[in-house]
Amino acid sequence: MKFKKLLISAALLTSSVTALSVTPMPANAATTKAASVTIKNTPLTKDGYLVKVTNNISGKVYVGATNYKKQLKSVTPLKHAKTISPKNLKKIKFRIEKVATMKGKAFGAPEYLVASKDKKYSAWTTQTGLEYFYMNTKSMQGVIKPLKRIAKRYSNKMDDSRAGNLKDSKNKKDLELAIKAAKKLKGNQRKFVLTSLNQLKKAGTINNEGTNLLLFGIQ
Incomplete structure (x- = not known):
């Protein structure tokens, strides 16, 4: 009888160990909870069309006023949208239209929505993807x-x-x-x-x- 109890105890112990080994550890809330994004106006808009996009841009440059309008309310990358390389936009001046700040991330630099004057080109990017247009003159x-x-x-x-x-x-x-x-x-x-x-x-x-x-x- 004692031997039978030992077998049962061993079986329960093995079962518990197995359960522990396959149960995932709780993830950090910052990694599982979607980042809260706030898009708002910025005083930088008043500076006008004085920036250019660089090859260090963190997002994609989209083509078309329709894509610009979509980005006014979301920083999420657009699907199946036409894009253009920053290399082809060296002479195009952009203005900062909006700024987005993120919460719920370990790291999250502000992102800026920039657009050309005719709104043909637009993009969300961090500061590293932008520079003052006349900086290298x-x-x-x-x-x-x-x-x-x-x-x-x-x-x-x-x-x-x-x-x-x-x-x-x-x-x-x-x-x-x-x-x-x-x-x-x-x-x-x-x-x-x-x-x-x-x-x-x-x-x-x-x-x-x-x-x-x-x-x-x-x-």
Whole structure:
């Protein structure tokens, strides 16, 4: 009788071990729950058509005003929609139309909906897929080079709260050089660049969290 009880106990133990081995562990809620996406307007729209899409774009560039309208309410990639390579859009200016922020993800950089003036081309992408349209022009290098030095110091020491501080002596000097160069620009470009640099100066940091269009392509 005792032997029979031992056999039953062994069988139950084996059954329990088997059940434990095939039952999956509960997944982290962040990995199973769909990310909550909020799409909203952004002040960057007021800057106008001043960005270009780069080869680092995180999404696809869709062709057609109909596809643009579909993207106004969703960041989900479109199915069976016509696309075009960013390589063919180097001379096309885009405007930031909307910004999408994600919750429920371990990592989720803001995404921006950009569109050409005629709405023929549009795309959702993170900041890394965009840059200020005139960033690589000869006239802008006196502004861009100092800003890149500041951005490099920040990226090298992101764990140091002082790294992006524009009151730091080196950063302050480079910002002043950028402002000096910006004053040599003309027309609307001069106005836009100086306004952007003064915004940085007022904020006191280059860590702008995607709110300063001039830094798109630099950070």
